[in-house]
Amino acid sequence: MNKISYLSAAALLLSSSIFAQKEEVPKNWHQLDKANTGYYGISIDKAYDFVKGKKLKSKTVVVAVIDSGIDTLHEDLKPILWTNPKEIPGNGKDDDKNGYIDDVHGWNFIGGKDGQNVKEDSYEAARVYHRLKSKFGSVVPDESSVSAADKADLIMYKKAQQKILGNADGQDDHGFEFLALKRVQTNLMASDSILKKAIGKEKFTGTELDAYEATTDDVKKAKFSLLGLMKANDALEQTNAEFMEGLNDYVAGEERKNDAKQNPPKEYRKEIVKDDESNINDRYYGNNDLMASTPFHGTHCSGIIGAVRDNGKGVNGIADNVRIMMVRAVPDGDEHDKDIANAIRYAVNNGAQIISMSFGKDFSPEKQWVDDAVRYAESKGVLLVHAAGNDAKNVDSTDNFPNANFVDGKGRANTWITVGASGDPKNGGITASFSNIGKQEVDVFAPGVQIYSTIPGGNTYGNASGTSMACPVVAGTAAFLLEYFPTLSAKQLKYVIEKTAQAPDIDVKIPGTDELTKLSTLCKTGGIVNAYEAAKLAATLKGERKASKATPVAKAKTVKKKK
Incomplete structure (x- = not known):
């Protein structure tokens, strides 16, 4: 997912540069x-x-x-x-007949x-790797030995294998980073515990931590560690609990990546959504819980x-x-x-x-x-x-x-x-x-x-x-x-x-x-x-937008996902 991460790779490895102070903007x-x-x-x-x-x-x-x-x-x-103008909130009916019940706000x-x-x-690289591993095996075949229809899959498999198992030199850089990440997590959990006792409450914001005057060496060290990473990730408005939850989620994601070297990823989505993921026409699934x-x-x-x-x-x-x-x-x-x-x-x-x-x-x-x-x-x-x-x-x-x-x-x-x-x-x-x-x-x-x-x-x-x-x-x-x-x-x-x-x-x-x-x-x-x-x-252009019309529900060809 291309989203913000609570900790950058450099931060996770405790590069000293993350503690460089940015000016207040x-x-x-x-x-x-x-x-x-x-x-x-x-x-x-x-x-x-x-x-x-x-x-x-x-x-x-x-x-x-x-x-x-x-x-x-x-x-x-x-x-x-x-707000969907044709949907009556909470009545459990698909009032506008678009296939989605009570889709009031989306x-x-x-x-x-x-x-x-x-x-x-899971991560797509792991999903691709283990699906195609069953097709091509651990030893990647030469492209000349597969059919034209399988060539695109083979190219994708090569990339996925390199992503999961290591770089072109055979070195597992992610494994090294994951061990460093686990050390960071352990150290921050200890720092968080020390600061809770020192400050006298379970939850405090990064701004409160920044203003807190530490008096002992262990508390100073704990403050430096946690505050430094909160600042590096623009998280001073978050509480320590929110920041640590984000860190733990990040670590869990990296752990899933690490586990993918040996094991097929868990099918999180399949167990909950229960649609036919191989069929793009099976599209009326999900729920209206947006939060x-x-x-x-x-x-x-x-x-x-x-x-x-x-x-x-x-x-x-x-x-x-x-x-x-x-x-x-x-x-x-x-x-x-x-x-x-x-x-x-x-x-x-x-x-x-x-x-x-x-x-x-x-x-x-x-x-x-x-x-x-x-x-x-x-x-x-x-x-x-x-x-x-x-x-x-x-x-x-x-x-x-x-x-x-x-x-x-x-x-x-x-x-x-x-x-x-x-x-x-x-x-x-x-x-x-x-x-x-x-x-x-x-x-x-x-x-x-x-x-x-x-x-x-x-x-x-x-x-x-x-x-x-x-x-x-x-x-x-x-x-x-x-x-x-x-x-x-x-x-x-x-x-x-x-x-x-x-x-x-x-x-x-x-x-x-x-x-x-x-x-x-x-x-x-x-x-x-x-x-x-x-x-x-x-302001200088003559608009080209056509008058809006009611948009029909799109039809899609049935396409079966490759096995």
Whole structure:
């Protein structure tokens, strides 16, 4: 899953660099204007001044967020949730006859009809490796010895085997990192226990810990360890309990990866969802529980897009007249292609005009299903915005799914934007150290470091970093533009956002290194999204969007998953 991680690999290995202090930046730095404030934000207030100066009125835009869930009771999100106008809440009936019972604010494709929900799941590399191992065996055959029909599977198997068992040199780097991770976990659990006794309460925030004056050496050491990692992961607003829960979930995920070397992954999803995963036409599964047990990620992303503006609470979202449709399809682990394909189709069929997708993985065995859904979205004029990933890799040459390239070789999606994460010199640099890059595959950069937004709890807020945060910044910008320029087509939205991306006036670091370069070498546009410049260009265009019509439920060909 291409989401924020509580601890980066460098942090897990206790690199001393994680304790480097970042300057304090405004909580809304990502929305600020560079010329007026010095921060490399998206100039959203300036953009609002521009549309107000033209006396433009907004129209409501529906943004689907395909993610882990959402806090439907949050004070800054509850007013802007999409509500299905044809569904009567809680009556246990499919009032609008769309196949999904009581889908009032969206749908959960990783839940069971009995109310259970998928929380953690396996990783796609492990699923692919063990499925194809039974077909090809432990010793990978030569490509010349297999049929043309099996060649794609064999290539995928080779990649999965290398991912699971080790790198090209036969070294198991992940095994080393996992042992280091377990040591970190043990040390932090001990530090947490020491601090609870010293502070005199079971729960305290990172901010409270920062202000606490330790008086003994063991407490000072414990504070240094826990506080350092909380700061490194922008988690000062979290409690120690929340942070440790995140750490433990992360460790559990890495343990599942480590276990996959020997054992087939547990089928978490199958035991709960109970659909026929091999059949893309079996699509009416899941439940309407959007909060489930993992709403942090989706709640944070949704707030970035559209948390109620100027209500005196928490944060201002980027767009001021949106409705957020949550489509839950992303577990703590890797999402399944079938769920993503159906999530995209559900969003389109229920009126989403923009889809925000902050997830990703290294393998996509049923990419054709996802591609078909993307083509469907494009045919209905829907803009898809996707996070580039957090591995500091070049996705021009390494796999990152889903992506705009169709697996059948017939072109690429024309209403798709891939987003890298930017920061500011005051919080680590213009390019986020974790962000994936790609001159061909990453379209633009957008703020994704220390982004302050809504988090679960009803009235709570906090920072998070990742291309997962940069993606909804772009989706929110697109929603703002469509609100005030409602005749713009999805292709025009993509054009306006990319054409007006602003090149930073300084060189940037190649993520994962100290090497400097121009941003133009790291992404297609060489720029950071800017809402003001985009609005100015949008105002000059003649819109191409066709009048909206009722969207029929899509039909899909029956395709059986390979065994």
